[in-house]
Amino acid sequence: MNSIAKELLERINQEGSVNGQIIKVDRFLNHMVDPQLIDRLGAELASRFADREIDKIITAESSGIMIAQSLAGHLGVPFIYAKKKRPLTMTEFFAASSYSFTKEESTTLYVSREVIQEGERLLFADDFFAVGSTFKAIEQIIEQAGATLIGGAVIINKAERRDVEAILTLEDLTRNCGTSS
Numbered sequence: 168m169n170s171i172a173k174e175l176l177e178r179i180n181q182e183g184s185v186n187g188q189i190i191k192v193d194r195f196l197n198h199m200v201d202p203q204l205i206d207r208l209g210a211e212l213a214s215r216f217a218d219r220e221i222d223k224i225i226t227a228e229s230s231g232i233m234i235a236q237s238l239a240g241h242l243g244v245p246f247i248y249a250k251k252k253r254p255l256t257m258t259e260f261f262a263a264s265s266y267s268f269t270k271e272e273s274t275t276l277y278v279s280r281e282v283i284q285e286g287e288r289l290l291f292a293d294d295f296f297a298v299g300s301t302f303k304a305i306e307q308i309i310e311q312a313g314a315t316l317i318g319g320a321v322i323i324n325k326a327e328r329r330d331v332e333a334i335l336t337l338e339d340l341t342r343n344c345g346t347s348s
């Protein structure tokens with residue numbers, strides 16, 4: 168395990184928790200946010216995609232935004248966050264709906280046609296990969312745009328997906344964190 172993965176594990180052990188499948192990180196990742204930690208996580212994920220010719224990072228609001236910004240900054244590319252409410256000014260758009268199993272509701276994600284061009288190569292970023300419903304909706308949006316999704320980069324991957332790059336997997340967490348059920 169590399170040093171940033173160890174640092175994240177330590178923060179989860181000290182300031183968060185692992186309760187079955189639910190990881191509490193809202194004191195440093197997705198409610199109160201430690202920008203230096205996010206910067207180091209983004210640098211690590213960026214290093215894994217440095218030679219992949221990425222044009223843009225794409226995420227969904229809200230908790231994916233911090234890691235998408237850090238990753239994009241380290242790769243020197245822009246990032247897009249899909250919106251959950253379409254502004255009236257967004258008249259030409261791509262849209263796809265995603266069902267959240269944790270929130271038990273469907274959300275439609277919207278991206279303006281102005282921000283993705285045909286043929287571009289996009290990388291999906293998020294804080295968690297849980298069941299992949301957000302990833303799937305973003306995949307549909309990218310397909311509508313005629314662009315290419317080249318993969319996923321997340322802080323914590325809770326699924327068995329090996330094609331999604333992550334700092335920590337659920338397996339790392341259950342093996343190394345004090346768990347309560």
Ligand code: G4P
Pocket residue numbers: 188189190191192193197227228229230231265266267268269270294295296297298299300301302
């Ligand atoms: P998905 O992200 O793979 O599509 O799966 P799922 O629908 O289950 O995830 C729904 C939401 O719950 C996501 O946020 C995701 O970031 C969050 N989430 C999933 N697992 C955990 C977890 O273990 N701990 C915490 N703290 N959050 C988790 P969202 O609905 O997109 O909303 P937002 O919070 O980003 O605004």
